[in-house]
Amino acid sequence: MCYQGKTLISGYLDALEEYDRRHLMLVAAFRTGDPDGIEGFRSLAREAELTFRAARGRFQDHQKAHNCCKAIHFEEASNESAIIARRILQAGSQSSAAS
Numbered sequence: 155m156c157y158q159g160k161t162l163i164s165g166y167l168d169a170l171e172e173y174d175r176r177h178l179m180l181v182a183a184f185r186t187g188d189p190d191g192i193e194g195f196r197s198l199a200r201e202a203e204l205t206f207r208a209a210r211g212r213f214q215d216h217q218k219a220h221n222c223c224k225a226i227h228f229e230e231a232s233n234e235s236a237i238i239a240r241r242i243l244q245a246g247s248q249s250s251a252a253s
């Protein structure tokens with residue numbers, strides 16, 4: 155995978171993690187029956203979802219155009235592919251000090 159491909163998938167995964175965080179906060183708000191929390195985290199999660207979908211689109215466009223990272227396929231609404239992508243990314247950047 156080329157540098158730009160890595161950058162794009164990192165951006166996608168960061169956005170996906172942010173979505174997961176907000177979604178977990180939403181679930182917690184449901185559990186505690188906190189209506190303000192539900193409303194707030196619902197809109198934050200929705201916002202984060204738009205961000206990660208856009209980031210995924212940018213990565214997929216690059217993937218199609220450049221064909222440098224064809225091992226990664228995204229399923230709609232599946233985090234499994236993100237986990238696999240993260241693994242591939244980490245395996246590919248063992249030598250770099252990206253945290």
Ligand SMILES: [Zn+2]
Binds near residue numbers: 157158221222
């Ligand atoms: Zn590329």
